[in-house]
Amino acid sequence: MSEYIIKNGRVFDPVQGIKGDKKDIFVRDDKIVDSVGSGAKIIDARDKTVMAGAIEVHAHVAGPKVNAGRWYRPEDKHFDSHKTAGITRIEGGKSIPTVFKTGYEYARMGFTFAMEAAMPPLYARHVHEEIHDTPIIDEAALPVFGNNWFILEYLKNQEIENTAAYIAWILNQTKGYGVKVVNPGGTEAWAWGLNCLSIHDPVPYFDITPAEIITGLMAANEYLGLPHSMHLHQNNLGNPGNYTTTLESLKLAEGVKAKNNFGREQVLHSTHLQFHSYKGTNWGDFESGAKEVMDYVNRQKNLTIDTGNVTLDETTTMTADGPFEHHLHGLNHLKWFNVDVELETAAGVVPFIYDPNNAVFASQWAVGLEIALYANDPMRCFITTDHPNAGPFTRYPRVYSWLMSKKVRDERLNTFKKADKVISATTLANSTARSRSMSWQP
Amino acid sequence: MPKEVTDVICPFCGTLCDDLIVTVSDDNKTILGVKNACAIGAEKFNHQRMPGRVKRPRMRQADGSYKEITYDEAIDWTAKMLVKSRKTLMYGWASTSCQAMSIGHDIAEKVGAIVDNCATVCHGSSLIAIEDVGVPSCTLGEVKNRADRVIFWGCNPAHAHPRHMSRYSIFPRGFFTVKGHKGRKIYCVDCRYTDTAKCADEFIQIQQGFDYELLDALRTAARGEALPDTVGGVPKEKIYEIAEDLKNARFGVIFFGMGLTHTMGRNHNIDIAINLTRDLNDYTKFAIMAMRGHWNVTGSGQVLGWQYGFPYAVDLSRRDQARHQTGETTSVDLLNRNEVEACFYIATDPGAHFPVNAMISSSRKPTVTVDPHINCTTEISDIHIPVALVGVEVGGCAYRMDNVPIETRKVVDPPEGVLTDEELLTKINQRVDELLAQGGA
Numbered sequence A: 001m002s003e004y005i006i007k008n009g010r011v012f013d014p015v016q017g018i019k020g021d022k023k024d025i026f027v028r029d030d031k032i033v034d035s036v037g038s039g040a041k042i043i044d045a046r047d048k049t050v051m052a053g054a055i056e057v058h059a060h061v062a063g064p065k066v067n068a069g070r071w072y073r074p075e076d077k078h079f080d081s082h083k084t085a086g087i088t089r090i091e092g093g094k095s096i097p098t099v100f101k102t103g104y105e106y107a108r109m110g111f112t113f114a115m116e117a118a119m120p121p122l123y124a125r126h127v128h129e130e131i132h133d134t135p136i137i138d139e140a141a142l143p144v145f146g147n148n149w150f151i152l153e154y155l156k157n158q159e160i161e162n163t164a165a166y167i168a169w170i171l172n173q174t175k176g177y178g179v180k181v182v183n184p185g186g187t188e189a190w191a192w193g194l195n196c197l198s199i200h201d202p203v204p205y206f207d208i209t210p211a212e213i214i215t216g217l218m219a220a221n222e223y224l225g226l227p228h229s230m231h232l233h234q235n236n237l238g239n240p241g242n243y244t245t246t247l248e249s250l251k252l253a254e255g256v257k258a259k260n261n262f263g264r265e266q267v268l269h270s271t272h273l274q275f276h277s278y279k280g281t282n283w284g285d286f287e288s289g290a291k292e293v294m295d296y297v298n299r300q301k302n303l304t305i306d307t308g309n310v311t312l313d314e315t316t317t318m319t320a321d322g323p324f325e326h327h328l329h330g331l332n333h334l335k336w337f338n339v340d341v342e343l344e345t346a347a348g349v350v351p352f353i354y355d356p357n358n359a360v361f362a363s364q365w366a367v368g369l370e371i372a373l374y375a376n377d378p379m380r381c382f383i384t385t386d387h388p389n390a391g392p393f394t395r396y397p398r399v400y401s402w403l404m405s406k407k408v409r410d411e412r413l414n415t416f417k418k419a420d421k422v423i424s425a426t427t428l429a430n431s432t433a434r435s436r437s438m439s440w441q442p
Numbered sequence B: 001m002p003k004e005v006t007d008v009i010c011p012f013c014g015t016l017c018d019d020l021i022v023t024v025s026d027d028n029k030t031i032l033g034v035k036n037a038c039a040i041g042a043e044k045f046n047h048q049r050m051p052g053r054v055k056r057p058r059m060r061q062a063d064g065s066y067k068e069i070t071y072d073e074a075i076d077w078t079a080k081m082l083v084k085s086r087k088t089l090m091y092g093w094a095s096t097s098c099q100a101m102s103i104g105h106d107i108a109e110k111v112g113a114i115v116d117n118c119a120t121v122c123h124g125s126s127l128i129a130i131e132d133v134g135v136p137s138c139t140l141g142e143v144k145n146r147a148d149r150v151i152f153w154g155c156n157p158a159h160a161h162p163r164h165m166s167r168y169s170i171f172p173r174g175f176f177t178v179k180g181h182k183g184r185k186i187y188c189v190d191c192r193y194t195d196t197a198k199c200a201d202e203f204i205q206i207q208q209g210f211d212y213e214l215l216d217a218l219r220t221a222a223r224g225e226a227l228p229d230t231v232g233g234v235p236k237e238k239i240y241e242i243a244e245d246l247k248n249a250r251f252g253v254i255f256f257g258m259g260l261t262h263t264m265g266r267n268h269n270i271d272i273a274i275n276l277t278r279d280l281n282d283y284t285k286f287a288i289m290a291m292r293g294h295w296n297v298t299g300s301g302q303v304l305g306w307q308y309g310f311p312y313a314v315d316l317s318r319r320d321q322a323r324h325q326t327g328e329t330t331s332v333d334l335l336n337r338n339e340v341e342a343c344f345y346i347a348t349d350p351g352a353h354f355p356v357n358a359m360i361s362s363s364r365k366p367t368v369t370v371d372p373h374i375n376c377t378t379e380i381s382d383i384h385i386p387v388a389l390v391g392v393e394v395g396g397c398a399y400r401m402d403n404v405p406i407e408t409r410k411v412v413d414p415p416e417g418v419l420t421d422e423e424l425l426t427k428i429n430q431r432v433d434e435l436l437a438q439g440g441a
C-alpha cells in the first residue's frame, strides 16, 4: 500500500466545479480517497496547480514520419539540446523533440497522456518502439484507414460489416485505439501523384469518393461501438476557400447516431479545424471562415473538434496527407520528405516557418484562436497545435494565455507588422463583442 | 523429428526477406536446412552449426594468444574500460536488434561515448544529402505494386541484395502491376556491365566519376533545355529519350548504392539524384531509395533518431547534449585523429571495412568486440565476447532498407550459456552503474 498527501496546492476540477481552491488531496494506491494514515508521504504543492493529468488528443509524437522529421533536421537540435539536473537522459530538438524530451516536456506541463494521431499500419511496430522509449507519460496511437485498399473495396460494395471486421483486425494487429482518417481518398490518389480536393472527387481505380469513405467509416465505427468516434483530417487542408469542403464533410454526420453504452455522443471528431476554416479564393483575399464553421459545429451536437493553433514558430510540418506536403514544399521550397506506403497512407514532412510578419501566417494564428473562442461548448472543443504542424506542443502555455486573456491576445495582434490586414481578414479584434462565445473565460 | 519454422526473417542484408523456412533438429539445437533464402542469406543460418564456434569470452595475452575467460570477467573488464575512457567509440550495431541498441545508448550516455553505425562508411553520404534536401521515397511494397520504371544506379542487387529483384523491383506481379516484369522498364546505370545490368531492359554505361553530370543532364533534359553532345559518355539523344520515358512513368523509382555514395561527389551525387526525383514529381510519381546493405543499419539510424535526433555518428561525450557532424564525430575521422581512448565494437566488423590507418589507430587502444564470430576486428581486440546470433538464436526488431520494422524470429537455442546482445549489454550497464556509484573505475 502506498499513500500520499498532496498538500497546499490549488486544486482544479471542472467536473466538480473546483476552481483553484487550496485543498489537500489524499491518495492511496493510485486512487483519491478521503483520508490516509499518518505514515503517508507528503508532497508539498504550495503555489502549484493540482489537477487531473491533461490529455493530448492529437499530436505527432511517435513513428516513422516524426522520426524522419527528427533525423533529417539536425538543425532542429541547434535550437535546443540539453540535460537537466535530476533528469536522466539528454533532451534534444525543438519542434520535433526526441522521445525523452517529449515525455519530460509533456510531464512538466501537467500532461500524462498523448495520442499519436496517425499510425501507418505497416509501421505500427515503429510507433510502439517509440512509445516504449518515451518516459513518464502514456501514449497510444490511431491507425489510419481512409486510404486503405481493403476498406476502399469494401465500402465501394457498401459492405459495412466487412469494413468493421477489417477495422477490428487492424486495431488488434497494430494495437491501435481508434479510426483515424487522413485526406480520405486523396492520399491514395497521391500514390499516382494526384489528390482529392473535394469530397466528390473520385479516387483513381477504386471508384469511390471521399464522401462515401467518410460516411462508411463512421458507420463501421458505430457498428463496432468503439470508445472513440472516427477522427477526421478532412480533404482540401490548408487552402483558401476550403471552409465549404469542411462544412460539406461535417454535414455527412447529420443524422448519424452514436451506438454505445458508455455515453459517447459524438460520431465525428474533426481535427485541427484551423487549417480547414479559410475563406477567399487565394492567399491575397484570404479570410477567416472560423465563424461559419463554428456556427455549424455549435449546432451539431454529435461533433467534436480540436483547434490546431498556429503558434508562430519555426516548426516541422508532417502529415499522412502526402499531397498536401508536396504542395507546401512547392510554396516554401524547404526540404521535402515523402514516403508512400502500400495498402494505406503516404506521409510527408516539410519544415515551416510561421513568420509573424507574414499576414497569412498571422491570420492563421487568429483563425485558430477564433475556433476556440467561438465554441459554445468547451467540452466539445480541444486545444491542440496539431503538434508539430501548427507549432510545438511546448507552446501550450502561450496558446492558453492568448485564449484566456483578451489583453494578451490584443497585444500580440496589434504588434503584427501587417496587423491591419490580419484584423480585416479575421474577427479576432472584436472578440469581446461575442460574449456568448466567451462565457467560459474568466 | 526435425521441424520446419516458417515466416523466418533473414538476418543478413537490408532486404530482410520474411518468407524463409528453416528446418530445425528435434532438440532445437541445430539448423538442418534453409529454404527460400539466397546463398548469402542461407550462409548466415549455416554458420549456426559451424564447428569451432567461440562460446566463451576470450582475452588476448601478452604473447598474442587468447585465453578463455568467464562472462563475468569480460563484463567487468568492459565496464571498467568504458568508465575509465573519457571518450569511447561504440561502433557497429548493424547486426543486432533495436532493443539491444537502446541498452547500448543508455550505457553510452552514462560514460560519454560516441555511438556510430556502419552508415559511417556506407550510406552516410546519402543521409547527409537527405539532411540537406529531404527525400521522396516509398516502401518496397509500393515498388512491387505500382512501379513501371525502375532504375538501378551504381548498385548491384544481383550480388548485394540477391532477392530484391524477385521480391520487389523487377519480377513480381503486384496489385497494379499484374504484368510483372513485362509491365516494367528496367534501367541499369553503371560503369561496368554487372549481373544486374544483365536483367535490365536498358544498360547505360557511364564513364566512371560522371554520375553527378549525368543526373544533372537528366534534370536539364526533363526541363527541355539544351545539352552538350555527350555527358559522361552518354549521347544527348539518349539522355532526352530517357528523361521523356521517366516523365511518362506511372510510378518510377531509383535505387542507388555505393556506386553513387562512394564515387567522386559522394553526398552531392545523392543530392542531385534526389532533386531529379523531386523534379519528376512535377510530371508523375517518382521515388528514390538507398540500397541499405548491412541488415539492421537502418534500425540503428531510427533508434538514434528517436533518442537523439541524428541517424549516425552521435557524440554523447559532452554528457549534456548530443552532437553529430560528419568529419568530426564519424568513426574513421575519430580514429585517424586518435581522438578516442577506447573502442567498443558490436555486431559489425570495422576491421574488414575501415581504412587501414584507422584500424592501426584502433588496435593501439583498449578494445572490446562483441560478435558471434571470429572476424578481422576480434583479432585486434583485447577481449572478444561471443553472443547469440540475432534473428537465428534470439529475436528482436530490425528495420528493412525502406524503414519498415520487422520482428525477427528465433529458430534455435543459442549454444549453452552463450548470452544474447541484450543480456550482455544489460549486465555491462549494471556493472557501469555500480562503478559510477563507487566513483569510477
Ligand code: SF4
Pocket: B010, B011, B012, B013, B014, B015, B016, B017, B036, B037, B038, B039, B040, B041, B042, B161, B162, B163, B164
Ligand atoms: S536477399 Fe538479403 S534478406 Fe533476402 S535472403 Fe538474401 S541475404 Fe537474406
Ligand SMILES: [Zn+2]
Pocket: A058, A059, A060, A117, A272, A319, A386, A389
Ligand atoms: Zn495531425
